[in-house]
Amino acid sequence: MLKHKMNNLAGAICAVILLPFTALSATDLTFEESHFRYSQEALANAQKEIKVVDIDVSMNNTDARILFLKDPNDKSTFAAGFSIDGEELKGRIKSFGSSTRALRKKSIILKVKGSTWKGYKNIALNSMSSDGSMMRGWMAWEMMRDMGMMVPETNYVRLTINGEFIGYFLYIEWLGNRFLERNGYDSSSELYQASDNTYCGDFRHKSDTEKCWAKLAPRGGDHSSMKAFAKQVQSAPMESFDSFIASSFDDDSLINWIVANTLTSNGDTYNKNYFMIKSGQSKKWKVIPWDYDLTFGQTFDQFVPFPESLFNDRFQYYYTPDLGVFNPMKAKAFLNERLKGKIYKQLKHMIGKEKDGPEKTFGWFSPTVMNARIENLARVLEAGQVKQKHGARSPEAFVEQYDAVSHFGIARPFYLEANLFSTFEWSYRNTPQMKEYIAFTKGEDLYPEDIAKAESDAAIASQKDAEKRALHAKVKEEYHPPGEAKQALDEHEFMAKLLMKPYSGRAATADLGKSLIVYDPGYGYFLTRLDFKSPFKIVDFQTEAEGFKPPMYMFEGVSPDQCIQRSWVLFSRIPSLSSKADVTFEYFDEHSQKNELGGIKNEHKVNLWVHTGENWKPLRTEVNARSNTLTVNNFQINAGRIYRFIACAAAESPLWSVPVNR
Structure with a gap:
């Protein structure tokens, strides 16, 4: 029984302003002329065989147990032997890291004695403990490498100790002299690392260069080059900043760094987590990015204490390119029209809007290519996640993790397109x-x-x-x-208040695959994904979502606090079309102060309910509490019907709600 009458529902739907329609097939890997395009080379690259290096460590059994139980500040090492893809080495082993050192699965350094591996004495194995999918860092490095950026070599590693499988780790090349030589930098080149402080490596006037930048090569205390560069960054006029960048940077290093951070939604940089290198020959600088685990939807919750601030279940894909602290390099790049044009051109190329650029990267970040890449990675990593000794996850938990990364890869391009290249263009x-x-x-x-x-x-x-x-x-x-x-008003908020309308989107497609994304072209928010179960000639759907408030209509016996603070309306704009599809909606859970959870404590107990004009019906729902998505499979959509959905954790809900599945 309805708590409120729904007599005006149909009339309200008919009054919705018709919006431009867009299309996407997220599961079909062959469509070429859809909303976001891609090259066959980019798709093949996403589906390539993933290299995994086998490292077996031999050490005292007691030391092996202590290694992962050590205090985070304990820097002691243990004697060990290493077999790396059959190559026998000796040395010592220790745990390392910063925030992740407090976790059970710690990062590891192998220190080789008497010889080297690939010319290196130190072999750093990142535990990826902060990333439940184990994909984010690897994908970020791969993307930046394909963009032509100077980044360390990375490989997945299967680590065993005394024959026992420990888990998958990510090998990250040591940034030292060997790294410089491999990239063509001689001994006169200078390598600096930004200090891990809130405001330090951001080139503000206040920044103390010697305090904020550790000089790694050549060793010594001479920071004169970095001091001079900092002053130039601070004094260079915004209007001619493009000329300064052209004369001071090799390649498009700064532009690509900003583009990579924008695509991956990386805000944990611009003040730390990056290196700067100055060539001894050209006297020009390059940015070397670093630390991309808190990306692809992972979000920092500043309103709760550590470790929940970093290690949480929050999720977002809707941060604008100014994400992260102020840095005059970033600011002047966005304010200088020529540099902004280069940034936008590269972004359009990467998400598959403009082909101008290398085949390898055209559509690298398009939904289809991202989906293919993530599915490829999942096949390699699933066994390691489920069976690793420390931090193991159930198969269902791992699916939820990588499905959230996949949702980011689908939603992020739509958000960027809507906010950067549409009517209400984002402006710094x-x-x-x-x-x-x-x-x-x-x-x-x-x-x-x-x-x-x-x-x-x-x-x-x-x-x-x-x-x-x-x-x-x-x-x-x-x-x-x-x-x-x-002009500094948020135009999206202004228009929403002016029209007093919910998020709204329309999408249509013809013979382009099995999936359709409906999104709000004003905000760029994902509204619905429809994965159709049978072929069609044309589909045309509209979705509305009322967010951040309790559902207007509910069934009897449920409290508004038991429901997600969002409701959805879905209908076909083709009167004769009836179809069956898996239907996915999303809700917001960005951080503890901005979410639509209401009073819900366990999102896995939420399920969707649908009203078709007669009564409320609970639907068996797949819940992904990481990406905040709700999916009902094989939903029958009949012509001429308007479907209103709500999501509640009522008494019946546990009987209907199930983990997300692939």
């Missing part, structure tokens, strides 16, 4: 970071907390506070110039 000038940039150009850094303090009425205690308020007033004046239309 409209971001909160613009306040920091304006303060920076005036010669005084204002960190976000400084700006918040300057904006507070309580900041009146001292002359210093008054000066900050005066500076902030100037910033605000430039950010919102008097007498001008306030």
Whole structure:
């Protein structure tokens, strides 16, 4: 029985403004002329055989047990022998890492004595403990390598100790002299690593170069090159920043770094987690990216303490390219029209919108190619995840992990296209970071907390506070110039309030495969995925989603807190079409202060209910609590019917809800 009458539902649907339609087949790997295209070389590259290196370690049994039980700050090593793809070596072994050292499956360093492996004394094996899919870091390195960036060699490793399988690790090439030689850099080249501090390697005026940048090669305390570069970054005019980049950087190193961070949604950089190298011959710089485990949907929750802030079940694909702290290199690149054009051109090439560029990378990040790559990786990694000694997951848990990465690969290109290349084009000038940039150009850094303090009425205690308020007033004046239309308003929010409408999208396709994505072209949010069970000549569907509020209509006996704070409406725009499909919806769970969970504690107890105009019916639902997606399989969609869906964890729900399956 309805809690509210639904007499006006059909009329409300008919009143929806018709939006431009788009199409995507996410499962068919042969469609060429769909929404996002790709080259056959990119697809073949995604399906290539994944190299796995076998490393067997021999060591004292007691030491082997202690190795993964050590205190995170214990840097002691143990004697060991190493067999690497049949090559016998000797040396010592120790655990290493930062936040992941507190986890049971620790990262490992093998220190070779008396010889080398591939010219290296140190063999670093990353545990990938922060990534339940074990795919994110590998994919990021592969993508940047295919883009022509200078990145370390990486390989998956099957690690056994004394014959016992420990798990899969990721070998990451040691960034030292051998790495420089392999990439054509001589002994006069300089390699720097940004310090792991919140505000340090971001080239602000306040940054202490010697404190913020460790010089790795050549060894020594001379930071003069980095100091000079920092001053140039700080003083170079935005209008001619493209000329500065052309004269200071090799290749498109900075552009590609920004593009890679934008695609993978990497915000844990621009102030740390990257290296800078200056060639001794060309005297030009390159960015060497680092640490891509918290990417592809993994999100940081700043509202909870460590370790939950890093290791959580939150998920997102809808961060704009300004993600991460302010860095004048990033800011000036987005504000300089020529550099912004290069960034956008590369993004369009990578997601499959414009072919201009290498065949190998055309559509590298398109949904079809990403889906193929992730399925390929899953076949290799599943056994290792399920059987590894530390941090093992059930088969269902691993499927949920990699299915979430796949959802990111499908949703992210749509989001980027809608926000960067559509009606309401994203602009760096409209971001909160613009306040920091304006303060920076005036010669005084204002960190976000400084700006918040300057904006507070309580900041009146001292002359210093008054000066900050005066500076902030100037910033605000430039950010919102008097007498001008306030371009810095979020146009998406403005239009949503103006029209008082929910998220809405329409999609159509003809003979292009079995799947269809419906998304909101204003926000770029994923709304529905339909995987059809039978061929069709043409389909045309519309979806609406009312988010961040309890469902307007519910069945009797359920509380709004027992439901996801979102509801969906789905219908076919072709009156004669009846079809059967797997239907997937999503909800938001970005962090503890922005989610649609309501009072739900266990998302796996949620299932979808559908109303077709007669009554509510529970549906057997596959739940992915990682990607926040709900799927009902083999759903019959009849012509002329309007389907309203809600998702609740009512008493009946555990009988209907099941883990996501592949």
